[in-house]
Amino acid sequence: MSTGTLSPQIPPAPPRRRLISPAAGAVTAVVVAAHALAWHATEFSPAALVQGWRGMADFLGQALPPDLSWQQVLLPSLRAALITLAIGLLGTTLSVPPALGLALLAARTTAPNRWVYQAARSILSFLRAVPDVVFALIFVTAVGLGPFAGVLALILHNTGVMGKLWAEAMEEIDLGPRDALRVGGASGIQIAAHAVLPAVVPQFVGLLLYRFDVNVRSSLVLGLVGAGGIGFLVNQSIKLFRFDEMVTHLVVVMALVVAVDQLSAYVRRRIGA
Amino acid sequence: MTPADTTRRSSPPAAVVEAGDPALVVRGLRKSFSGRTVLDHLDLHLASGEFLALLGANGCGKSTALRCIVGLETPDAGTVTVHGHRLGAARGTEPAHLRRQTAMVFQQVHLVRRRSALDNVCAGALGRLPLRRSLAPILFPRALRQEAMACLERVGMADRAAEPAGRLSGGQQQRVAIARALCQRAKIILADEPVSALDPAAAEQVIGLLAGLAHERGLAVAAVLHQPQLALRHADRVVGLLHGRAVLDAAAATLTATDFEALYAPDHRPAEQEPR
Structure with a gap:
């Protein structure tokens, strides 16, 4: 008969833990082997880095102090930084409608059927898999050098990334409100609008702000391939061996990235995302 | 003698059945999950103006029965008839129209x-x-907002219409969920353990509200409950489920402690007791 008290007998000893299981050992071996191969494939050599110190010192000698002349360097740098910011902003906001539409079709909770679900997933995978730099190179050939190509590139790539992340957020919601509205005869679109989307607003806004942060940094790289903004100036400075100008541009870039990061983090904190 | 044999299957009081139309009739409902039978030829009926309490131990199929009736689960067999129209057999726009006549109130409330609240x-x-x-x-018609306020x-x-649903207490949220069912203009309300997460006072309030909707508005209301006392106080009729079957169907006023014991601890029922 149970008395509700613990038995005075000594409980059996817990099973001994193995230091490492065979599966964990195999995984560790594979990971170590992969790193060894990667080391070899990339010709990774700390010795070469040490031997090349003189080249690094020459570079730093030419780059420092940075050229802070207002008219020639700093003002164009700040203007280009604003263009970079604009590329990131438009690239993010204009990707919201297509990302949202595809996310609704690519989430199991809202997709009308599995064929549409698979098709939407495939489109998102393609857009995500192609780097924004590649999209930028394609659009530069279509619309010419300049920020417009950068915006188009970011819209496509960002649609893929945000669409996938939003679809996953939609798949993780509590399905209760959806069931409640379904019982009431609501259609799929009504359920998405009134049960699914309201449940994921914080994640949506959080991801949107994070992607804005990422896109501003991406638009710097896009400038290197001719898509305008401060990346374009960095590229020019390198080609002209004006490393002191380049450092000025990089300082402006750093200030821009930190400002966007802080703003994004602040807003995400405020909305609890 | 099986537990089913020891419980009674009496007809509901004539006054209750005749008080309203047969709003909901369930015949031979069967449902299995991974080979495990949850509903085993369940028969159920519910009249307009009637408040029915569904009782039974965990896993006996109460919630599954409600989910099959409202279409959230597809039954393996059986029929569901709402106000004389068989669901699934209707054509054209009838299924959606008929589905809307049945609303569900959930244990976890399921508000956004x-x-x-509005x-x-x-x-x-x-x-x-x-x-x-x-x-x-923002696009909802003004008339709908007025109806929702009512x-x-x-x-x-x-007085809490503008409050976000998440800021309301459990009992208040459940009352908002009932208001949602009313706004659906449903004639049948099925409540799946609506008071399981509520304190006794809030539970009393919510069940009293559901009973009031049946008795004053003439709605057909069925609620899964785990509190026999609440069922005795408010329900017109009690249906007890055991292993996916209705093994008790009687007016609440005639039930005794032995009836409940048979539902919740069938193995402990004295073998010598005769069915009533």
Whole structure:
């Protein structure tokens, strides 16, 4: 008969833990082997880095102090930084409608059927898999050098990334409100609008702000391939061996990235995302 | 003698059945999950103006029965008839129209926490709104918002209409969920353990509200309960489920402790007791 008290007998000893299981050992071996191969494939050599110190010192000698002349360097740098910011902003906001539409079709909770679900997933995978730099190179050939190509590139790539992340957020919601509205005869679109989307607003806004942060940094790289903004100036400075100008541009870039990061983090904190 | 044999299957009081139309009739409902039978030829009926309590131990099929009736689960066999129309056999626009006649109130409430109580109640009417007036709360017609306020007033929550649902207490949220069912203009309300997460006072209030909707508005209301005392106080009729079958069907006023014992601890029922 149970008395509700613990038995005075000594409980059996817990099973001994193995230091490492065979599966964990195999995984560790594979990971170590992969790193060894990667080391070899990339010709990774700390010795070469040490031997090349003189080249690094020459570079730093030419780059420092940075050229802070207002008219020639700093003002164009700040203007280009604003263009970079604009590329990131438009690239993010204009990707919201297509990302949202595809996310609704690519989430199991809202997709009308599995064929549409698979098709939407495939489109998102393609857009995500192609780097924004590649999209930028394609659009530069279509619309010419300049920020417009950068915006188009970011819209496509960002649609893929945000669409996938939003679809996953939609798949993780509590399905209760959806069931409640379904019982009431609501259609799929009504359920998405009134049960699914309201449940994921914080994640949506959080991801949107994070992607804005990422896109501003991406638009710097896009400038290197001719898509305008401060990346374009960095590229020019390198080609002209004006490393002191380049450092000025990089300082402006750093200030821009930190400002966007802080703003994004602040807003995400405020909305609890 | 099996537990089923020891419980009674008496007809509900004639006064209750005749008081309203047969709103809901369930015949031979069967449902299995991964080979495990949860509903085993369940028969059930519910009249307009009647408050029915569904009792039974965990896993006996009460919630599955309700989910099959409202279409959230597809039964393996059996029929569900709402006001004389068999669901699934209807054609054209009838299924959606018939489905809307049955609303469900859930244990976990299932409100959208960030939306106001009023918007949540309005959402109950989505099934009858055109798409262009229903894609966002701001598009809801004024008449619907007024109707939703009346529903909130009925459940005593009109003064909290603007409050986000997530900020309301459990009992208040459940009352808003009932208001949503009212705004759906459902004639049948099925409540799946609506008071399991509530304190006794809130539970009394919610069950009293459901009983009032049956007795004053003539709705057909069935609630899964785990509190026999609540069922005895408020329900007209009690149906007890055991292993997916209805093994007890009697007027609440005639039930005894032995009947409940048979439902919740069938193995411990004295073998010598004769069925009533």
